[in-house]
Amino acid sequence: MSPRVPLSVLDLAPFGSGRTARDGLLETIDLARHAESWGFARHWLAEHHGNPGISGSAPHVLLAAIAAQTESIRLGTAATIIGNSTPLQVAESIGTVAALHPGRVDLGIGRSGTPRRKPGDTGPEIVGPDPGAAAGPRENRVVDGLVIPPPHRFVAGERFRLQAGLLGRTPGDADSFEQDVADIRAFLAGAYVSPEGLPFEAAPAAGSDVEVWIHGSSAGPSARLAGQLGLPFGSNYHVLPSFVLDAVAEYRTAFVPNAERDRPHVIVSADVVVADSDAQARELAAGYGAWVLSIRESRGAIPFPTPSDAAANPLTPAQLAVVQDRLDTQFVGSPATVVERLETLRRATGADELLITTAVHDHADRLRSYELLADAWAGVGAGRSSATADHGAGVAA
Numbered sequence: 001m002s003p004r005v006p007l008s009v010l011d012l013a014p015f016g017s018g019r020t021a022r023d024g025l026l027e028t029i030d031l032a033r034h035a036e037s038w039g040f041a042r043h044w045l046a047e048h049h050g051n052p053g054i055s056g057s058a059p060h061v062l063l064a065a066i067a068a069q070t071e072s073i074r075l076g077t078a079a080t081i082i083g084n085s086t087p088l089q090v091a092e093s094i095g096t097v098a099a100l101h102p103g104r105v106d107l108g109i110g111r112s113g114t115p116r117r118k119p120g121d122t123g124p125e126i127v128g129p130d131p132g133a134a135a136g137p138r139e140n141r142v143v144d145g146l147v148i149p150p151p152h153r154f155v156a157g158e159r160f161r162l163q164a165g166l167l168g169r170t171p172g173d174a175d176s177f178e179q180d181v182a183d184i185r186a187f188l189a190g191a192y193v194s195p196e197g198l199p200f201e202a203a204p205a206a207g208s209d210v211e212v213w214i215h216g217s218s219a220g221p222s223a224r225l226a227g228q229l230g231l232p233f234g235s236n237y238h239v240l241p242s243f244v245l246d247a248v249a250e251y252r253t254a255f256v257p258n259a260e261r262d263r264p265h266v267i268v269s270a271d272v273v274v275a276d277s278d279a280q281a282r283e284l285a286a287g288y289g290a291w292v293l294s295i296r297e298s299r300g301a302i303p304f305p306t307p308s309d310a311a312a313n314p315l316t317p318a319q320l321a322v323v324q325d326r327l328d329t330q331f332v333g334s335p336a337t338v339v340e341r342l343e344t345l346r347r348a349t350g351a352d353e354l355l356i357t358t359a360v361h362d363h364a365d366r367l368r369s370y371e372l373l374a375d376a377w378a379g380v381g382a383g384r385s386s387a388t389a390d391h392g393a394g395v396a397a
Helices: 021-038 059-069 087-100 158-166 173-189 221-229 241-254 278-284 288-296 307-312 317-328 335-349 363-378 385-393
Strands: 007-011 042-045 074-082 105-111 125-127 141-143 146-148 154-156 211-216 233-235 266-274 331-333 353-357
Touching: 007 021, 007 363, 021 042, 021 059, 021 363, 042 059, 042 105, 042 353, 059 074, 059 087, 074 087, 074 173, 074 211, 087 105, 087 173, 105 173, 105 221, 146 241, 146 335, 173 211, 173 221, 211 221, 221 233, 221 241, 233 241, 241 266, 241 317, 241 335, 266 278, 266 335, 266 363, 278 331, 278 335, 278 363, 288 317, 331 335, 335 353, 335 363
Parallel strands: 007 042, 007 353, 042 074, 074 105, 105 211, 211 233, 233 266, 266 331, 266 353
Antiparallel strands: 125 154, 141 146
């Protein structure tokens, strides 16, 4: 790309209405091939379960498929959620990919616990880092040009609890996050010893060259632990934009240099839609509000709506209030518009890398968005549109 900080891809393996989960998987593999050719540094997969419009429920399996279809782009997760699998299972699965594709694999680790409930509490859980946030509309802040919305809270319904149960989650299971990270790193280093003093080697993870990251959406245990361990840190502006500056600051304050890394290293995520014009990009992104609403209402992400469906079914004021923070912080527009906003995000956060996630209805439009951004970020003109559209149209036939 260019002297600007590297861009990478965060992929949920989404798919549009009228498509299938298989389509989403094949389109993700196709996107990774294109991202490699366009100069993106990494292609990372998120872990999401029980979403009708997302295929990315088994990121380590999907990573292996992507690795077999690419040659040089780094591959990984952002993030593998601790608690959905044991540290041993995480190390073995990511170690398998790394053994087959050495020098290319990243493991992003995320902390996501089941909310603790007080004795006798039968009401709904409040999910988010600021459960005491006041209800009702409040003003965005602008910090060094970056929009920082007020904290948002949302209620976890029965479907959230069902998912937690199916994954074997228990209240407070995130309390072991620090030990789980230590165990994973020990398995990968081939140095694990049980509390009873028994060594255990986790082949093929042992001795692998996996690069470990910690990801977090707010200031707190994840940011502090990443700093204390001297690991690189991923901050999720696209998930909870209210807390990105606090999270990055806490990580940098806690950072302890080590033999592998002598300074903090941060990647910051952003939701992005790029098209040839601002108006076209806004049309492609029109279904984003309904898509985010389905997640925050605990229905699971729906297949991404078409622009015409989004126009025919506008959100009510009450629904808009639930997703306004995400709408205000999505970067939508022409290449020049989005590059300017990404440069603001980089400047305000001091990010060493930026992580781009894009969800639209049509695969060809998603490819085009990443292509236009790559070219604009590198300072060159886009001249591959016809090849991209032709290739993308037949990916999942």
